[in-house]
Amino acid sequence: MPTTAQIEIVKRTIPVLRQHGETLTRHFYARLFEHAPDVRRHFNPAHQRSGGQQRALAGAILAYAQHIDDPAALSDAIEVIAQKHASLTIQPEHYPIVGEHLLASIREVLGDAATADVLDAWAAAYDELAGVFIERERTIYAEQRAHQGWAGFTPFTIVQRERESDNIVSLYLVPADGSEPPAHLPGQYVSIRMQDADGHTAMRNYSLSNAPGAAAYRISVKREIGDGEVPGGDVSNRIHDGLAQGDRLELSPPCGAFTLELPEPDDRPLVFIAGGIGITPLISMAHAALQASPSRPVIFIQAVRHGGLRPFTRELETLAGRYPSFSLHVCFSQPRATDGVGDPSVKRGELEPADLRRWIGGWEATYYFCGPLPMMSRIDRMLETHGVAIDDRRYECFGPAQPLAARADDEGALEAHHEPTLA
Template sequence: MLRQDTVAIVKQTIPVLQEHGETLTRHFYQRMFQQNPEVKPFFNPAHQKAGTQQRALAGAICAYAQHIDNPAALGDAVEQIAQKHVSLGIRPEHYPIVGENLLASIREVLGEAATDDIIDAWAEAYGVLADIFIQREGEVFQQQEDTYGWQGFKTFVVEKRERCSENIESFYLCPADGTELALHQAGQYITVRIPLPDGSTTMRNYSLSNMPGEPWFRISVKHERGSVEGTPDGVVSGYLHEKLKVGESVEVAPPSGEFTLTLPQEPEKPLVFIAGGVGITPLMSMLQVALDESPADRPIVFIQAAIDGAVQPFAEELETLNRRYDNLALHVRFSDPGADDLAVGRCQSSGIVDAALLEELVGDTPASYYFCGPTPMLRHVRQLLKARGVADRDQHFEFFGPAQAID
């Protein structure tokens, strides 16, 4: 437990953190990478370049300060971060590195305003937070060992590659030692670690897009191109698309993640999935489980949003499911359909997902929603659902990349 004077001092720093948070976190990452380059493989350089990692950390620090006297309020955020840390192999010995650089950054950025009392208070607060993460992450590592039979990274072999769209390729990965895979939870992701030319390694998380219980992990990877000037192309996605061949090996960590499917207890309650671009990957796994395990009369709506038919993933797979299950309503909407996309029936409508579409497909029946896609889409769907009066407990979503505010 934190001392009351520590709580009071940390809360007093909230206005300063709100004003200077991103400056502080930018300085923190620069300092840490310079002082402790061994931690760089844990971070995505594209997120660093775009500033999303810095904004996410600044938001997390402010949230911790605001709830420092009630850390239970941060339970969902702690779980999300702990799962991500485990997926990357972050261990207790990494926390002193972060703490040392964070405290030094507070002093260096704030200057004389960072009094000894403030530094001491944040040192104590960071220690308590680090202990929370270390304990939870230890539990998750043990759960992975118990469920999947390994921690850290294990060698897998590419069994098959399959083109999923113009810019997305599916990779079917099987354990090199021939062991049978335990059931993952629909919505989880795995971590892939690849070698770099300088002899180091880097890691990325990819959602599992296949039905649990199959003899492989399937990841469906978009070949990322730098969308912001100066932002590099995806290092790992480029490696997978351009270099990783069938029969070759790659290192994989066990499934992680808290964005998982929970079927509504009410058998008649509809499930609605809203997928944007490559954000469809965890929802494909969820959809297959929902169709397999739900009552035959549960309405399941799947809305796929894409730019056009060229970059629409899983078109044939979705159509096969749509024909097989009478309770599935599939609607494909392209924001910029090609000349023949509508004519040949690749999509049912054009534009963005809007209130009229949800009214048409769902009506006023209370439903449970799962959605995933680019951050602007998440913000838009979140506002649509709030306007429809959908309770937070019925809204489930995941960011690809650092979590950001969407309200």
């Protein structure tokens, strides 16, 4: 545990971390992968190439330094990361490796500013935080064995493959031993382990997109093609082009802290706002919410560029027909000529405050949203501006997360969902 003096030393490094944080984390990852190449499989190389992972870790280190004397402020964010680590089977022996190269990077990047006292203080701080993660992850693994029947990776078989849109395909997966998969919590994700195009072991997270308790797990994968600045997805393209019914993948048990919590009372509206592939955890939540309370108002808003990229059209329309309390609305930001023409539930354009006010009937509701970071930042600011409490604004980032603009000074700065941060 850091001493009082060491805590003060760590806090004094905050200005340096603000200025040089990304330089430090870029150096750290390069050093880590050079000296400990086996840990590379725990990271998405596309996020490394884009710089998103380095930014996420820089934000996490800064947030920890800011809250080192008030760890309770980071409890939610720590749970997010611990769940992520468990999904990738991070083990206690990984933490000393990461700590060694993080401290070496501080010394090498900061030079004379990295005095012996600074290095000792950060070593104590890292050991304290690593101990928190190790203990929480040990508990998660024990819970997985007790409630889900396995921990780590186990083989599953693809029993069905279904195209959902021009760029999304769903795989239905069951345990290879013929048993039924244990029910997941709506919003959870699994990790898959497979060989990438170069024959290297790769792990990726995908939300479970069907109702909890179904006979198979469903993951729905967007093809990431890249565009020169944003790299394409090695694994997503292999899933689209190379996997078929009967093939096997290894899965780790469902994980994740972004799960549905039904608000009280039963007539309080739930609003789901999905951007693109961000629909995957939200459609699972919608199924669960309607099954639990069929009369609760559920407003589902799906934002996509155009109709060809819209997944789960028939499934959502079936829910709208089955549950009078379920209302479905679509926003096409770049609509094709015929997309939504004449349909009052369709907005040809970006989602605006007037749309939410009209579709919800006010602002009082519990909101879950998931999608591209710019969209989520805009929605979060919109909801904050109209008086929606932070506890009623719940979101998840795919990839290495950055804090939403409206929360930049909150614990969200440490969130890193769907990509490991400290290990």
